[in-house]
Amino acid sequence: MRFIDEAKIKVAAGHGGPGSVSFLRDAMSPRGGPDGGDGGKGGDVVFVASTQLGTLQDFRFKRTYKAPSGMHGSGANKSGSSGADIEIRVPVGTTIRNTLTGEVVCDMIEDGQHWIACKGGRGGKGNAHFTSSTHQAPRFAQPGEEGENMELTLELKLLADAAIIGFPNAGKSTLISRISAARPKIADYEFTTLTPNLGVVEMPEFKSFVIADIPGLIEGAHRGLGLGHKFLRHIERTRLFVHLLDGSRFLEDATGPDEKSFDAAIDNLIERYQIIRKELGLFNEKLVHKPEIVVINKLDLIESDPALVERARTALRQRITSIRGTHPLGKEPYVVSAASGSGLPELKFAIQEQIESYRTKAELEAMGTKLPDDEEFRT
Numbered sequence: 164m165r166f167i168d169e170a171k172i173k174v175a176a177g178h179g180g181p182g183s184v185s186f187l188r189d190a191m192s193p194r195g196g197p198d199g200g201d202g203g204k205g206g207d208v209v210f211v212a213s214t215q216l217g218t219l220q221d222f223r224f225k226r227t228y229k230a231p232s233g234m235h236g237s238g239a240n241k242s243g244s245s246g247a248d249i250e251i252r253v254p255v256g257t258t259i260r261n262t263l264t265g266e267v268v269c270d271m272i273e274d275g276q277h278w279i280a281c282k283g284g285r286g287g288k289g290n291a292h293f294t295s296s297t298h299q300a301p302r303f304a305q306p307g308e309e310g311e312n313m314e315l316t317l318e319l320k321l322l323a324d325a326a327i328i329g330f331p332n333a334g335k336s337t338l339i340s341r342i343s344a345a346r347p348k349i350a351d352y353e354f355t356t357l358t359p360n361l362g363v364v365e366m367p368e369f370k371s372f373v374i375a376d377i378p379g380l381i382e383g384a385h386r387g388l389g390l391g392h393k394f395l396r397h398i399e400r401t402r403l404f405v406h407l408l409d410g411s412r413f414l415e416d417a418t419g420p421d422e423k424s425f426d427a428a429i430d431n432l433i434e435r436y437q438i439i440r441k442e443l444g445l446f447n448e449k450l451v452h453k454p455e456i457v458v459i460n461k462l463d464l465i466e467s468d469p470a471l472v473e474r475a476r477t478a479l480r481q482r483i484t485s486i487r488g489t490h491p492l493g494k495e496p497y498v499v500s501a502a503s504g505s506g507l508p509e510l511k512f513a514i515q516e517q518i519e520s521y522r523t524k525a526e527l528e529a530m531g532t533k534l535p536d537d538e539e540f541r542t
Protein backbone atom coordinates (compact mmCIF):
# COMPACT_ATOMS: atom_id res chain seq x y z
CA MET A 164 0.00 0.00 0.00
CA ARG A 165 1.57 3.18 -1.08
CA PHE A 166 0.88 6.79 -0.78
CA ILE A 167 2.42 9.76 -2.44
CA ASP A 168 4.18 12.28 -0.29
CA GLU A 169 4.90 15.50 -2.12
CA ALA A 170 6.87 18.67 -1.45
CA LYS A 171 7.53 21.71 -3.59
CA ILE A 172 10.77 23.56 -2.96
CA LYS A 173 12.96 26.25 -4.48
CA VAL A 174 16.68 25.78 -4.73
CA ALA A 175 19.38 28.19 -5.83
CA ALA A 176 23.10 27.73 -6.20
CA GLY A 177 25.52 30.37 -4.96
CA HIS A 178 26.53 33.38 -7.01
CA GLY A 179 30.13 33.44 -8.22
CA GLY A 180 32.37 35.93 -6.40
CA PRO A 181 33.55 38.95 -8.43
CA GLY A 182 37.11 39.11 -9.72
CA SER A 183 39.38 41.72 -8.19
CA VAL A 184 40.95 44.81 -9.72
CA SER A 185 44.32 45.25 -8.07
CA PHE A 186 47.90 46.26 -8.95
CA LEU A 187 51.10 45.15 -7.41
CA ARG A 188 52.56 48.04 -5.43
CA ASP A 189 55.64 47.60 -3.31
CA ALA A 190 59.06 49.13 -2.84
CA MET A 191 60.63 46.88 -5.48
CA SER A 192 58.00 47.41 -8.14
CA PRO A 193 56.22 50.75 -7.72
CA ARG A 194 54.48 50.31 -11.08
CA GLY A 195 53.85 46.58 -10.87
CA GLY A 196 51.33 44.83 -13.06
CA PRO A 197 47.74 43.90 -12.34
CA ASP A 198 47.39 41.19 -9.71
CA GLY A 199 43.65 41.04 -9.05
CA GLY A 200 42.65 37.43 -8.24
CA ASP A 201 39.54 35.55 -9.39
CA GLY A 202 36.32 35.36 -7.50
CA GLY A 203 35.41 32.03 -5.92
CA LYS A 204 32.77 29.74 -7.39
CA GLY A 205 29.30 29.77 -5.86
CA GLY A 206 28.22 26.65 -3.93
CA ASP A 207 26.27 23.89 -5.73
CA VAL A 208 22.96 22.49 -4.60
CA VAL A 209 23.40 18.76 -4.29
CA PHE A 210 20.75 16.19 -3.50
CA VAL A 211 21.83 13.11 -1.60
CA ALA A 212 19.68 9.99 -1.24
CA SER A 213 19.56 8.37 2.16
CA THR A 214 17.91 5.29 3.58
CA GLN A 215 17.88 7.03 6.96
CA LEU A 216 14.94 9.16 5.93
CA GLY A 217 11.46 7.82 5.39
CA THR A 218 9.29 10.75 4.39
CA LEU A 219 9.39 14.26 2.96
CA GLN A 220 8.19 15.79 6.22
CA ASP A 221 11.22 18.04 6.67
CA PHE A 222 10.31 19.93 3.51
CA ARG A 223 7.08 21.10 5.09
CA PHE A 224 9.10 23.41 7.31
CA LYS A 225 11.84 24.57 4.98
CA ARG A 226 11.02 25.23 1.36
CA THR A 227 13.83 27.43 0.11
CA TYR A 228 17.44 26.38 -0.14
CA LYS A 229 20.28 28.66 -1.22
CA ALA A 230 23.94 27.80 -1.41
CA PRO A 231 26.43 30.48 -0.33
CA SER A 232 28.11 32.75 -2.88
CA GLY A 233 31.80 32.63 -3.73
CA MET A 234 34.03 35.27 -2.13
CA HIS A 235 35.57 38.04 -4.20
CA GLY A 236 39.13 37.75 -5.40
CA SER A 237 41.82 39.99 -3.94
CA GLY A 238 45.23 41.43 -4.67
CA ALA A 239 48.42 39.37 -5.01
CA ASN A 240 46.49 37.05 -7.35
CA LYS A 241 44.52 35.61 -4.49
CA SER A 242 41.38 33.80 -5.53
CA GLY A 243 38.29 34.17 -3.42
CA SER A 244 37.21 31.03 -1.64
CA SER A 245 34.35 29.03 -3.14
CA GLY A 246 30.94 29.01 -1.56
CA ALA A 247 30.31 25.68 0.18
CA ASP A 248 27.98 23.24 -1.56
CA ILE A 249 24.76 22.51 0.24
CA GLU A 250 23.48 18.98 0.52
CA ILE A 251 19.78 18.29 0.64
CA ARG A 252 19.05 14.85 1.99
CA VAL A 253 16.04 13.03 0.59
CA PRO A 254 14.77 9.51 1.19
CA VAL A 255 15.81 6.81 -1.26
CA GLY A 256 12.93 6.44 -3.72
CA THR A 257 12.34 10.17 -4.16
CA THR A 258 11.54 11.34 -7.67
CA ILE A 259 12.56 14.91 -8.44
CA ARG A 260 10.62 16.88 -11.05
CA ASN A 261 11.05 20.30 -12.50
CA THR A 262 7.93 21.98 -11.15
CA LEU A 263 7.49 24.24 -14.16
CA THR A 264 7.80 21.59 -16.86
CA GLY A 265 6.72 18.53 -14.90
CA GLU A 266 9.70 16.66 -16.31
CA VAL A 267 11.46 14.11 -14.11
CA VAL A 268 14.98 15.43 -13.63
CA CYS A 269 16.30 12.76 -11.29
CA ASP A 270 15.29 9.53 -9.60
CA MET A 271 17.08 9.06 -6.32
CA ILE A 272 17.25 5.31 -6.16
CA GLU A 273 20.42 4.35 -4.34
CA ASP A 274 21.65 5.09 -0.87
CA GLY A 275 24.36 7.76 -1.08
CA GLN A 276 23.45 8.77 -4.66
CA HIS A 277 24.44 12.39 -5.41
CA TRP A 278 22.77 14.65 -7.91
CA ILE A 279 23.88 18.21 -8.59
CA ALA A 280 20.64 20.07 -9.14
CA CYS A 281 22.11 23.55 -9.56
CA LYS A 282 25.65 24.54 -10.28
CA GLY A 283 27.14 27.51 -8.51
CA GLY A 284 28.05 30.51 -10.65
CA ARG A 285 31.64 30.76 -11.84
CA GLY A 286 33.77 33.31 -10.09
CA GLY A 287 34.68 36.38 -12.14
CA LYS A 288 38.22 36.64 -13.48
CA GLY A 289 40.47 39.18 -11.79
CA ASN A 290 42.13 41.94 -13.79
CA ALA A 291 45.38 39.92 -13.92
CA HIS A 292 43.77 37.92 -16.75
CA PHE A 293 43.15 40.87 -18.96
CA THR A 294 46.59 42.19 -19.77
CA SER A 295 47.63 42.32 -23.39
CA SER A 296 50.43 44.00 -25.30
CA THR A 297 48.30 47.06 -25.81
CA HIS A 298 46.55 47.00 -22.50
CA GLN A 299 48.94 46.52 -19.65
CA ALA A 300 46.94 47.95 -16.80
CA PRO A 301 43.33 46.79 -17.15
CA ARG A 302 41.13 48.50 -14.62
CA PHE A 303 38.34 46.00 -14.87
CA ALA A 304 37.52 42.49 -13.75
CA GLN A 305 34.60 40.16 -14.42
CA PRO A 306 31.67 40.03 -12.07
CA GLY A 307 30.80 36.54 -10.84
CA GLU A 308 28.14 34.57 -12.70
CA GLU A 309 24.77 33.93 -11.23
CA GLY A 310 24.15 30.44 -9.82
CA GLU A 311 21.46 28.23 -11.34
CA ASN A 312 18.10 28.05 -9.65
CA MET A 313 15.14 25.77 -9.99
CA GLU A 314 11.71 25.02 -8.63
CA LEU A 315 11.46 21.36 -7.84
CA THR A 316 8.74 18.97 -6.82
CA LEU A 317 9.81 16.03 -4.74
CA GLU A 318 7.63 12.94 -4.79
CA LEU A 319 7.97 9.87 -2.67
CA LYS A 320 5.87 6.77 -2.84
CA LEU A 321 5.54 5.72 0.73
CA LEU A 322 4.99 2.26 1.97
CA ALA A 323 2.79 2.08 5.03
CA ASP A 324 4.87 0.95 8.00
CA ALA A 325 1.88 -0.10 10.05
CA ALA A 326 -1.74 -0.95 9.31
CA ILE A 327 -4.63 -0.51 11.71
CA ILE A 328 -6.84 -3.56 11.44
CA GLY A 329 -10.05 -4.55 13.14
CA PHE A 330 -13.78 -4.91 12.76
CA PRO A 331 -15.81 -2.13 11.20
CA ASN A 332 -16.65 0.60 13.71
CA ALA A 333 -13.73 -0.22 16.02
CA GLY A 334 -12.51 3.35 15.63
CA LYS A 335 -9.66 2.84 13.15
CA SER A 336 -10.34 6.03 11.25
CA THR A 337 -10.78 7.97 14.48
CA LEU A 338 -7.38 6.70 15.60
CA ILE A 339 -5.55 7.69 12.43
CA SER A 340 -7.19 11.11 12.48
CA ARG A 341 -5.89 11.62 16.01
CA ILE A 342 -2.29 10.62 15.45
CA SER A 343 -1.70 11.94 11.92
CA ALA A 344 -2.91 14.69 9.61
CA ALA A 345 -5.18 12.24 7.72
CA ARG A 346 -8.84 13.25 7.93
CA PRO A 347 -10.92 10.26 6.91
CA LYS A 348 -14.65 10.04 7.25
CA ILE A 349 -15.75 8.82 10.67
CA ALA A 350 -19.27 7.61 11.35
CA ASP A 351 -21.23 5.43 13.66
CA TYR A 352 -21.96 2.77 11.09
CA GLU A 353 -20.00 -0.09 9.61
CA PHE A 354 -17.93 0.17 6.44
CA THR A 355 -17.54 3.90 6.64
CA THR A 356 -14.06 3.55 5.25
CA LEU A 357 -14.09 2.29 1.67
CA THR A 358 -10.44 2.71 0.67
CA PRO A 359 -7.35 2.91 2.81
CA ASN A 360 -6.35 6.18 4.40
CA LEU A 361 -2.74 6.86 5.04
CA GLY A 362 -1.17 9.27 7.41
CA VAL A 363 2.29 10.29 8.48
CA VAL A 364 2.73 10.22 12.24
CA GLU A 365 5.29 12.75 13.34
CA MET A 366 7.51 11.85 16.23
CA PRO A 367 10.17 13.76 18.18
CA GLU A 368 13.60 14.31 16.64
CA PHE A 369 12.16 14.68 13.13
CA LYS A 370 11.26 11.03 12.97
CA SER A 371 8.03 9.79 11.53
CA PHE A 372 6.23 6.71 10.36
CA VAL A 373 3.41 5.97 7.96
CA ILE A 374 0.26 4.31 9.18
CA ALA A 375 -2.69 3.01 7.16
CA ASP A 376 -6.30 2.74 8.21
CA ILE A 377 -7.86 -0.04 6.20
CA PRO A 378 -11.55 -0.78 5.76
CA GLY A 379 -13.01 -3.00 8.46
CA LEU A 380 -12.53 -6.75 8.25
CA ILE A 381 -15.28 -9.24 8.98
CA GLU A 382 -15.62 -13.00 9.15
CA GLY A 383 -15.30 -14.35 5.62
CA ALA A 384 -13.12 -11.43 4.52
CA HIS A 385 -10.55 -13.81 3.06
CA ARG A 386 -13.12 -15.08 0.58
CA GLY A 387 -14.39 -11.65 -0.29
CA LEU A 388 -16.96 -10.74 2.31
CA GLY A 389 -17.09 -7.10 3.33
CA LEU A 390 -14.52 -4.75 1.93
CA GLY A 391 -11.33 -5.44 3.79
CA HIS A 392 -10.30 -8.43 1.66
CA LYS A 393 -9.42 -6.14 -1.21
CA PHE A 394 -6.83 -4.61 0.99
CA LEU A 395 -5.43 -7.67 2.72
CA ARG A 396 -3.00 -7.94 -0.14
CA HIS A 397 -1.65 -4.49 0.62
CA ILE A 398 -1.21 -4.95 4.31
CA GLU A 399 1.02 -7.93 3.66
CA ARG A 400 3.83 -5.49 3.18
CA THR A 401 3.44 -3.43 6.31
CA ARG A 402 5.81 -4.15 9.15
CA LEU A 403 3.29 -4.11 11.91
CA PHE A 404 -0.41 -4.48 12.59
CA VAL A 405 -2.17 -2.35 15.12
CA HIS A 406 -5.08 -4.61 15.96
CA LEU A 407 -7.88 -2.43 17.28
CA LEU A 408 -10.58 -3.98 19.43
CA ASP A 409 -13.77 -2.13 20.30
CA GLY A 410 -14.05 -1.91 24.09
CA SER A 411 -17.32 0.01 24.15
CA ARG A 412 -19.46 -2.87 25.38
CA PHE A 413 -16.93 -4.19 27.83
CA LEU A 414 -18.09 -2.33 30.94
CA GLU A 415 -21.69 -3.30 30.42
CA ASP A 416 -20.81 -6.93 29.64
CA ALA A 417 -18.29 -7.35 32.44
CA THR A 418 -20.44 -5.93 35.21
CA GLY A 419 -23.54 -7.98 34.51
CA PRO A 420 -25.39 -9.76 37.32
CA ASP A 421 -23.75 -13.11 36.64
CA GLU A 422 -20.43 -13.61 38.44
CA LYS A 423 -19.05 -15.05 35.26
CA SER A 424 -19.79 -11.83 33.38
CA PHE A 425 -16.21 -10.65 33.58
CA ASP A 426 -14.85 -13.84 32.04
CA ALA A 427 -17.57 -13.83 29.42
CA ALA A 428 -16.72 -10.24 28.49
CA ILE A 429 -13.05 -11.15 28.12
CA ASP A 430 -14.04 -14.22 26.06
CA ASN A 431 -16.11 -12.01 23.85
CA LEU A 432 -13.22 -9.66 23.10
CA ILE A 433 -10.86 -12.57 22.53
CA GLU A 434 -13.34 -14.22 20.21
CA ARG A 435 -13.46 -11.12 18.07
CA TYR A 436 -9.71 -10.87 18.15
CA GLN A 437 -9.49 -14.48 16.97
CA ILE A 438 -11.97 -13.97 14.13
CA ILE A 439 -9.77 -11.29 12.62
CA ARG A 440 -6.64 -13.35 13.08
CA LYS A 441 -8.31 -16.34 11.48
CA GLU A 442 -9.22 -14.25 8.45
CA LEU A 443 -5.68 -13.01 8.15
CA GLY A 444 -4.36 -16.55 8.37
CA LEU A 445 -6.78 -17.91 5.79
CA PHE A 446 -5.69 -15.21 3.41
CA ASN A 447 -2.01 -15.70 4.05
CA GLU A 448 -0.58 -17.75 6.90
CA LYS A 449 2.34 -15.34 7.25
CA LEU A 450 0.06 -12.52 8.32
CA VAL A 451 -0.62 -14.31 11.57
CA HIS A 452 3.06 -14.16 12.43
CA LYS A 453 3.52 -10.53 11.60
CA PRO A 454 4.30 -8.36 14.63
CA GLU A 455 1.19 -6.75 16.03
CA ILE A 456 0.18 -4.50 18.86
CA VAL A 457 -3.23 -5.15 20.34
CA VAL A 458 -5.15 -2.05 21.36
CA ILE A 459 -8.48 -1.78 23.15
CA ASN A 460 -10.27 1.36 22.02
CA LYS A 461 -13.05 3.49 23.52
CA LEU A 462 -11.49 3.64 26.96
CA ASP A 463 -13.60 6.72 27.69
CA LEU A 464 -16.58 4.40 27.96
CA ILE A 465 -14.96 2.14 30.55
CA GLU A 466 -12.55 4.35 32.48
CA SER A 467 -15.10 5.09 35.18
CA ASP A 468 -13.94 1.78 36.64
CA PRO A 469 -10.12 1.85 36.52
CA ALA A 470 -9.75 -1.32 38.59
CA LEU A 471 -11.84 -3.20 36.07
CA VAL A 472 -9.76 -1.82 33.19
CA GLU A 473 -6.58 -3.02 34.87
CA ARG A 474 -8.05 -6.43 35.61
CA ALA A 475 -9.16 -6.75 32.00
CA ARG A 476 -5.76 -5.73 30.73
CA THR A 477 -4.03 -8.39 32.80
CA ALA A 478 -6.47 -11.07 31.69
CA LEU A 479 -6.24 -10.06 28.04
CA ARG A 480 -2.47 -9.86 28.17
CA GLN A 481 -2.28 -13.51 29.15
CA ARG A 482 -4.81 -14.68 26.61
CA ILE A 483 -3.26 -12.75 23.75
CA THR A 484 0.22 -13.96 24.61
CA SER A 485 -0.80 -17.58 24.60
CA ILE A 486 -2.79 -17.28 21.36
CA ARG A 487 0.00 -15.52 19.56
CA GLY A 488 2.83 -17.46 21.13
CA THR A 489 4.96 -14.32 21.48
CA HIS A 490 5.71 -12.03 24.39
CA PRO A 491 3.45 -9.04 24.79
CA LEU A 492 4.93 -5.87 23.41
CA GLY A 493 5.48 -3.27 26.10
CA LYS A 494 2.23 -2.57 27.89
CA GLU A 495 0.09 -4.55 25.51
CA PRO A 496 -2.82 -4.50 25.24
CA TYR A 497 -2.77 -0.72 25.13
CA VAL A 498 -6.02 0.73 26.31
CA VAL A 499 -6.80 4.01 24.61
CA SER A 500 -9.52 6.40 23.65
CA ALA A 501 -9.08 7.46 20.06
CA ALA A 502 -11.86 9.95 20.68
CA SER A 503 -10.37 11.71 23.72
CA GLY A 504 -6.73 11.02 22.87
CA SER A 505 -6.01 9.30 26.15
CA GLY A 506 -3.26 6.67 25.95
CA LEU A 507 -2.26 7.70 22.42
CA PRO A 508 1.20 9.20 23.09
CA GLU A 509 2.29 5.92 24.67
CA LEU A 510 0.79 3.92 21.83
CA LYS A 511 2.60 6.03 19.21
CA PHE A 512 5.94 5.35 20.87
CA ALA A 513 5.20 1.64 21.07
CA ILE A 514 4.36 1.57 17.34
CA GLN A 515 7.47 3.51 16.44
CA GLU A 516 9.67 1.25 18.50
CA GLN A 517 8.32 -1.84 16.78
CA ILE A 518 8.62 -0.36 13.31
CA GLU A 519 12.19 0.63 13.91
CA SER A 520 13.11 -2.85 14.95
CA TYR A 521 11.86 -4.12 11.57
CA ARG A 522 13.27 -1.39 9.39
CA THR A 523 15.77 -3.24 7.29
CA LYS A 524 14.85 -4.60 3.92
CA ALA A 525 16.40 -7.97 4.68
CA GLU A 526 14.05 -8.35 7.58
CA LEU A 527 11.11 -7.36 5.43
CA GLU A 528 12.03 -9.99 2.90
CA ALA A 529 12.49 -12.56 5.61
CA MET A 530 8.93 -11.82 6.64
CA GLY A 531 7.84 -12.83 3.15
CA THR A 532 6.77 -9.46 1.92
CA LYS A 533 6.51 -8.89 -1.79
CA LEU A 534 7.91 -6.12 -3.87
CA PRO A 535 5.66 -3.08 -4.11
CA ASP A 536 2.99 -3.23 -6.78
CA ASP A 537 1.56 -0.29 -8.59
CA GLU A 538 -1.55 0.46 -6.67
CA GLU A 539 -1.41 3.84 -5.04
CA PHE A 540 -3.62 5.85 -2.77
CA ARG A 541 -3.42 9.54 -2.29
CA THR A 542 -4.54 11.14 0.92
Ligand SMILES: Nc1nc2c(ncn2[C@@H]2O[C@H](COP(=O)(O)OP(=O)(O)OP(=O)(O)O)[C@@H](O)[C@H]2O)c(=O)[nH]1
Nearest residue numbers: 331332333334335336337350354355356379501502
Ligand atom coordinates in the same frame (compact mmCIF):
# COMPACT_ATOMS: atom_id res chain seq x y z
N1 LIG B 1 -16.74 6.73 22.74
C1 LIG B 1 -15.84 6.55 21.78
N2 LIG B 1 -16.25 6.42 20.50
C2 LIG B 1 -15.31 6.24 19.56
C3 LIG B 1 -13.93 6.17 19.86
N3 LIG B 1 -13.25 5.96 18.71
C4 LIG B 1 -14.19 5.93 17.73
N4 LIG B 1 -15.42 6.10 18.23
C5 LIG B 1 -16.70 6.12 17.51
O1 LIG B 1 -16.89 4.88 16.88
C6 LIG B 1 -17.56 5.04 15.63
C7 LIG B 1 -16.76 4.39 14.51
O2 LIG B 1 -15.53 5.09 14.36
P1 LIG B 1 -14.67 5.00 13.03
O3 LIG B 1 -13.38 5.65 13.34
O4 LIG B 1 -15.44 5.48 11.87
O5 LIG B 1 -14.49 3.42 12.95
P2 LIG B 1 -13.76 2.54 11.82
O6 LIG B 1 -13.09 1.43 12.55
O7 LIG B 1 -12.91 3.40 10.99
O8 LIG B 1 -14.99 1.98 11.02
P3 LIG B 1 -15.06 1.45 9.49
O9 LIG B 1 -14.45 2.48 8.64
O10 LIG B 1 -16.50 1.27 9.24
O11 LIG B 1 -14.32 0.16 9.47
C8 LIG B 1 -17.74 6.54 15.44
O12 LIG B 1 -19.02 6.89 15.86
C9 LIG B 1 -16.70 7.13 16.36
O13 LIG B 1 -17.04 8.42 16.82
C10 LIG B 1 -13.54 6.29 21.23
O14 LIG B 1 -12.37 6.26 21.61
N5 LIG B 1 -14.54 6.47 22.14
Ligand SMILES: [Mg+2]
Nearest residue numbers: 335336355356
Ligand atom coordinates in the same frame (compact mmCIF):
# COMPACT_ATOMS: atom_id res chain seq x y z
MG1 LIG C 1 -13.05 3.81 9.06
